[in-house]
Amino acid sequence: MAVQDASPRNSLQAKKQEVVRGEIWNAAIDLFFEHGFDNVHVDQIAAKAGVSRRTFFRYYGSKEDVMGATVKRYGEALAQAIRDQKAELSSLEAAKAAIKQVLAPTLHTTERVVQVAERSPAARMAQFLQVPLLERDVTWAFVSRSKRATKESALEHRILASLTMTATGMCVEIWVKDQKRPMPEIVDEVFAAIVHLFRAEDEKLKTSRR
Amino acid sequence: MAVQDASPRNSLQAKKQEVVRGEIWNAAIDLFFEHGFDNVHVDQIAAKAGVSRRTFFRYYGSKEDVMGATVKRYGEALAQAIRDQKAELSSLEAAKAAIKQVLAPTLHTTERVVQVAERSPAARMAQFLQVPLLERDVTWAFVSRSKRATKESALEHRILASLTMTATGMCVEIWVKDQKRPMPEIVDEVFAAIVHLFRAEDEKLKTSRR
DNA sequence: AGCGTAATGGCACACCGTGCCATTGTCAAC
DNA sequence: GTTGACAATGGCACGGTGTGCCATTACGCT
DSSP, X not given: OXXXXXXXXXXXXXXXXXXXXXXXXXXXXXXXXXXXXXXXXXXXXXXXXXXXXXXXHHHOSSHHHHHHHHHHHHHHHHHHHHHHSOTTSOHXXXXXXXHHHHHHHHHHHXXXXXXXXXXXXXXXXHHXXXXXXXXXXXXXXXXXXXXXXXXXXXXXHHHHHHHHHHHHHHHHHHHHHTTTSOHHHHHHHHHHHHHHXXXXXXXXXXXXXX | OOSOOSOOSSHHHHHHHHHHHHHHHHHHHHHHHHHOGGGOOHHHHHHHHTSOHHHHHHHOSSHXXXXXXXXXXXXXXXXXXXXXXXXXXXXXXHHHHHHHHHHHHXXXXXXXHHHHHHHOHHHHHHXXXXXXXXXXXXXXXXXXXXXXXXXXXXXXXXXXXXXXHHHHHHHHHHHHHSTXXXXXXXXXXXXXXXXXXXXXXXXXXXXXXX
């Protein structure tokens, strides 16, 4: 049988698998960081992780997948955080608060990953490939927050999810550029831009309707 | 020399290259459509297009690239259409108008491509991979429309671009689902959702500020 | 006609991803 | 503690991919 039917039939084995998965992940990121994403081959990762090439592929579909895993974890945490926001907050406020909670810790523990993505377009793409999947999760998160799900609001939830992912990307980018700035400040700046955009467009619509 | 230095030094040769590129594209889409994206190999495409495997790779980096090319063309046309909108329109209105102009014709001439993407996740991913690149172009298009580019508005232009790409994706999705509906109607629906979202969030912010 | 350049085709090669099976390890029941 | 069932691993082989290299062909120009 392949690794994990996603049925944690035995939680002990499941934990051991997570250890292996982590081992491989660490080995991969170390190598990416040192030699650049594009110059690392699967064999090297497997060797460094102490497993066979074949086993590597049982845990990750490719080295791109290793990069994607980081984004995936972030996305799942973000979706959960959105769900956990107080009901009084609007969707956008919830997104803002969730990003504030989740992004800074994530970046802190995966700073090397960000650097790797910085230096290799292929690595960035590997990360980006996760976005549509995450957007689905985030959309769900917004849906589960809304009282009644009308058909029109389905579209709005998807737009919100897209905005949330874009905002995340922009925050990371700014954070990389101005290394020193605190994350909450950056998040505020990005969401201020969103709100400002909302207002400006709204104004424009009102005046042009005359 | 590889194909095309991107310098159209001789427009005649350049045109012949475009013919070959088109030949390969047609062959690929035909095969994708008939056998499914995942079951087609590069060799088959090359054979059908009447070129060698090696030459295929000079025109497209992979079969995924062939799928991406369609999206790329759309994105470029869209960016141009945005630039061409009347200056009185707000950015969002310009985006809406541009999508109305560009999306319907594109879908009409590439309906088989949409079907291929429908049936294969890998094909969809190949298309999606183009989005960040296109978003850059579209961002530029919005920038070149705005009178003076302040630093804050840079963020807003990127948000706009992201919204525009998302809107496009949603329009296509709806169009596929309800085959009969005319594109302008779909676009109106999607942008109505965006505006409604803007308003709702704005209201929420105003009331919560008390 | 003949020269120069660009496109092509045909290797060869390293790498990737996967099916297959033999081996190893682990847990449970007896 | 031995045995039996089953999951995880490693090793092999194979088909597919993407690219460097070079010989050959086709084309444009004088």
